[in-house]
Amino acid sequence: MKKIGLYFGTFNPIHVGHLIIANYMANYTSLDEIWLVVSPQNPFKAKDSMLEDFHRLNLVKLAIEDSTKLKASNIEFNLPKPSYTINTLVHLKEKYPDNEFNLIMGEDNLRTFHKWKNHEAILNSCHLYVYPRIITKDELSKTPIEIHSNEKVVLCDAPVMKISSSFIRKAIKEKKDVRYMLTDKVANYVEEMHFYKK
Numbered sequence: 001m002k003k004i005g006l007y008f009g010t011f012n013p014i015h016v017g018h019l020i021i022a023n024y025m026a027n028y029t030s031l032d033e034i035w036l037v038v039s040p041q042n043p044f045k046a047k048d049s050m051l052e053d054f055h056r057l058n059l060v061k062l063a064i065e066d067s068t069k070l071k072a073s074n075i076e077f078n079l080p081k082p083s084y085t086i087n088t089l090v091h092l093k094e095k096y097p098d099n100e101f102n103l104i105m106g107e108d109n110l111r112t113f114h115k116w117k118n119h120e121a122i123l124n125s126c127h128l129y130v131y132p133r134i135i136t137k138d139e140l141s142k143t144p145i146e147i148h149s150n151e152k153v154v155l156c157d158a159p160v161m162k163i164s165s166s167f168i169r170k171a172i173k174e175k176k177d178v179r180y181m182l183t184d185k186v187a188n189y190v191e192e193m194h195f196y197k198k
Contacts, residue, residue: 001098001100003102004031004033004034004035004096004102005026005034005035006088006101007035007104008037008039008105009036010039010165011038011059013059013168013169013196014059014186015163015186016163017163019063019064020161021158021161022036027069028156028157031129034071034104035075036064036073037073037088038057038073038074038077039076040053040081051195053074055193055195057072057074059190062185075091084117085122086116086121086122089125089126102126102128102129103122103128104128105131107130107133110130110147110148113128113143114147126152127153132158168181172190172195
């Protein structure tokens, strides 16, 4: 059985921070592959500045095309919106019964995990691979103890990333140089399509 790590995101756009986390999970955990799941609509995020689904999927494909362990997934594009993780997991398990699916998330998401739809069912069915985010100890302490100490929660010592897609979008709009925050192919595509300039 192949162990798949699901790394959900709007990837608007995908940047080196995403790739460093995905690459860490692929190389320093027991996961065999990392699927970067492009979310068409996150119930906690506004859709105003979001690129069309196919553009964001294409950016992910461009970013990881040389990798054997990282895959781009559009599995949520045809599922009911907004996209809830529990629904996606059920769909994936039906479609790929020979794979074991696990979630990849930041510490900030772990802190609010108890508010997710059917979070107990999610925790019963898969492991959570958690990477560090810059949050205070007080914020992390707000994670319900039964979730934080659960044996299915795997705390990973991945590099701490402060870079964000919103920062990159703002920088592009302000005509700042973002070349080292994106892969060359992603940067070229964003430039050619004049994304985020308005």
